[in-house]
Every structure is written in C-alpha cells, then in structure tokens.
Amino acid sequence: MVRRSSTATTQRGFPRWAWIVVAAAAVIALVGGVVAWYQANPQTSGPAAAPSATSDVANTPNGCLAGKSNDATGLLKAQKEAPHNEAGAVGFAAAVLRWIAQYPRPSVADGTRVSGTILAEGATGTVANLAANLAAAKPLPGVNSGSVNFADGRFAIEESTADMVRVTVGGTEVRNGKPTGQKIASTVTVVWEENSWKVRSDGTERTLDELFADGSAFSGGC
Structure with missing residues (x-):
C-alpha cells in the first residue's frame, strides 16, 4: 500500500508491481520492496564530497553503473563489470532499482531476459516474478517518462559478507x-x-527518512 501525506511517513512492507496514482499525484511503486515517500518540503542537500584519492573512488559505490541509457543491455553490462566487493554489490543493486523504476516500463521480453541473468537461484520476493509483474502492469495516466536518479542518492549497508550484501538504496x-x-x-x-x-531477494529494511538522513552518498549517479 502507498499512502499520501504532508509529512514523511514510515512505509513497512511492499506492494506488488504497480505505478499507482494517489489523488492528483502519481506515486511510483516499484518491484522489489520499493517505498515512495511524499514530502511537502523536499530535503535539500549538497553534492557528495569529491573522493580524496583513486582508492576512495574504487571503494565507493557508483550510482550510475549501468550508464545513462538504462536499458537491459546496460544493466547486464553493469552486472558483468561490478567488482566482487561491497562497492560492486551496492552499485549493482542501485542499477537494478534504476532499471525497474523507469517508465515507460521495460518490455516483457527484456524482463524475461534480465530475470534469467540477474536473479539468484531460489530468488524470493516480488522481484522473483519480475517478468510476470511487467506483463500485468497498467499504464500510468499523465506520465510520459519516469525514473529514479542517484545523483543525490543514498545507500545503507544492512548486512555484508564476502559473498552476500544486503543494502538499502534510494x-x-x-x-x-x-x-x-x-x-x-x-x-x-x-x-x-x-x-x-x-539478486536473491527484495523488501524494505528502513524508512526513507532514516536512509536519507543517515545513509552514505554514491561516488556519482544518474
């Protein structure tokens, strides 16, 4: 369920694929534990500080790993190039969210292609039914294009090991x-x-106000 209010609202749980119109405002609800937060007075923040050294860049997730085209080919390229470290995992997670969030939505054919490559064995959550959710999605009246931009995005590591990372990206x-x-x-x-x-699973781990108040900035984003 997506609710509309004049203040930041905690959103627990997550809906099935939908782009939902709430009153006069279209609120994007995404596959995979996505929450939308309506702010009457949006937060403002400056750009992320420039890394001080090349090593800092390598260890800071990139919010534009899939490139500005944001198509299926770009997402699969990002998956292939994402390094086997925490930064690579976070950058890939952001690329997945960017791809799912775009409107017009990816085609069912692209959804099938992407699902066969990016989903882990035994994947669970809404994202596990990516292609079917794309096929069932309805048009969003009044919206010609939609996306999520990570230029001022944030991420928060929830749990991390060498071969598993659970992260909230926004x-x-x-x-x-x-x-x-x-x-x-x-x-x-x-x-x-x-x-x-x-991708093994998706969901919601924390509220948006927590993420954007306490999360870390990406090295870059689009």
Whole structure:
C-alpha cells in the first residue's frame, strides 16, 4: 500500500508491481520492496564530497553503473563489470532499482531476459516474478517518462559478507523530466554466484527518512 501525506511517513512492507496514482499525484511503486515517500518540503542537500584519492573512488559505490541509457543491455553490462566487493554489490543493486523504476516500463521480453541473468537461484520476493509483474502492469495516466536518479542518492549497508550484501538504496523520483521531491528506495539482497552479483531477494529494511538522513552518498549517479 502507498499512502499520501504532508509529512514523511514510515512505509513497512511492499506492494506488488504497480505505478499507482494517489489523488492528483502519481506515486511510483516499484518491484522489489520499493517505498515512495511524499514530502511537502523536499530535503535539500549538497553534492557528495569529491573522493580524496583513486582508492576512495574504487571503494565507493557508483550510482550510475549501468550508464545513462538504462536499458537491459546496460544493466547486464553493469552486472558483468561490478567488482566482487561491497562497492560492486551496492552499485549493482542501485542499477537494478534504476532499471525497474523507469517508465515507460521495460518490455516483457527484456524482463524475461534480465530475470534469467540477474536473479539468484531460489530468488524470493516480488522481484522473483519480475517478468510476470511487467506483463500485468497498467499504464500510468499523465506520465510520459519516469525514473529514479542517484545523483543525490543514498545507500545503507544492512548486512555484508564476502559473498552476500544486503543494502538499502534510494534516489530521487523524476517524472516527465523533472524531480518531484519524492524519494524511492528498496532493500536488495545480492549474492555472488557464477562470478557475478545476483539478486536473491527484495523488501524494505528502513524508512526513507532514516536512509536519507543517515545513509552514505554514491561516488556519482544518474
């Protein structure tokens, strides 16, 4: 369920795939534990501080790992290139959220193609039914384009081992080419399988106000 209010609202649980219109405002609800937070007075924050050394860049997740095209080919390329470390796992999780969040939505054919490559064995959660959810999705009236931008995004590590990372990633909703002031986030668990990061499950681990108040910035984003 997605609720609309004039203040930050805690959102627990997550809906099935939908792009839901609430009153006069379209609130994007995404596959995989995505929550949408309506803010009457959006937070403002400056750009992330520039890393002081090359090693800092390598160890800081990239919020634009899939590139600006944000198509299925870009997502699969990001999966292939994401390094076997925490930063790679977080960058890949952000790439997955960006791809799922876009509108017009990915085609069912792309959903099937992506599902066969990015989902871990025994994947659970809404994301496990990615292709079916895409097929069942309805048009979003009044919206020509939609996305989530990580230029000022945040991430928070919930749990991490060498081969498993559970992370909450979030960014700013963009609709019809303009930021809406709303935030979109998802908690994604990725595991290292067959020499790449794959999605095991999705959900919601924390509220959006917690993420954007306490989370870390990406090295870059789109």
